[in-house]
Amino acid sequence: MNSIKHAVFVLLSISIFAGLPVAAQETTADHYELKLSPRLMELLRAEMKAIVVGVQYLPVGIAAAEWHKVAKTGEQISASYILEQKLTPAMRTELDTALPGHFKRLDMEFHHEAKKLQSAAMNHNAQLAAFHYYRLIEACTECHAAFAVAKFPGFAAPARAEHRH
Numbered sequence: 001m002n003s004i005k006h007a008v009f010v011l012l013s014i015s016i017f018a019g020l021p022v023a024a025q026e027t028t029a030d031h032y033e034l035k036l037s038p039r040l041m042e043l044l045r046a047e048m049k050a051i052v053v054g055v056q057y058l059p060v061g062i063a064a065a066e067w068h069k070v071a072k073t074g075e076q077i078s079a080s081y082i083l084e085q086k087l088t089p090a091m092r093t094e095l096d097t098a099l100p101g102h103f104k105r106l107d108m109e110f111h112h113e114a115k116k117l118q119s120a121a122m123n124h125n126a127q128l129a130a131f132h133y134y135r136l137i138e139a140c141t142e143c144h145a146a147f148a149v150a151k152f153p154g155f156a157a158p159a160r161a162e163h164r165h
C-alpha cells in the first residue's frame, strides 16, 4: 500500500515539477497579445461566438433539469476546440507555433470542463452540473484576462490602473 502511495506521489511530483518552469515562464507577463493571422483570428472569434450561444443557454437548462439538452450543449462546446478543427496544414503549423503553451493549456482545460459538465448532465447531477458551469465561466475569464485584455479592457486591475496616473 505504502509503496503504491509513494509511487503515485513520485509520479505526481514529477509531473508537477516538470510543468513548473514552463508555466512560470509563460505566466510572468500578466497578459499577452496573440499574434494570429486574420484567418485564424476569424476562426477563434467564430469559435467564441459559437460558445456564447451554448453558455447563455446552460444556466436555464441546468435550472430546468433539461439534462439531454444540457449534455448536448456541453458536448458541442467541448467539440468546438479550435485546435481540433479542420485546418489546412499551414494553418495548423501556424496555430502550433503562434499559440503559447499557456493558451493551449487554458483552452484544453476549458474544453475538459465542458466535457465534465456533459457527464454531470448525463448523470442528472444538478449540483455537479452547476459546479462545472461555474468552472466553465471561470475558464473564460482566466483566458480573457491573460490573452484578450485588448478586447476586454475590464480585466485590467483597478489598483494597477490607478498606479498608472
Ligand code: HEC
Residues within 6 Å of the ligand: 034, 044, 045, 048, 049, 051, 052, 055, 103, 104, 106, 107, 108, 110, 136, 137, 139, 140, 141, 143, 144, 147, 148, 151
Ligand atoms: C483559451 C482561451 C479562451 C477561452 C477559454 C475563452 N476565450 Fe473568449 N476569447 C479569447 C481570445 C483570445 C479572444 C479575443 C479575440 C480578439 O482579440 O478579438 C476572445 C474573444 C471572445 C469574444 C469576442 C468575440 C468577437 O467577436 O470578437 C467573446 C464573446 C468570447 N471570447 C466569449 C467567451 C466565453 C463566453 C468563454 C467561456 C465560456 C470564452 N470566451 C472562453 C480566448 C478565450
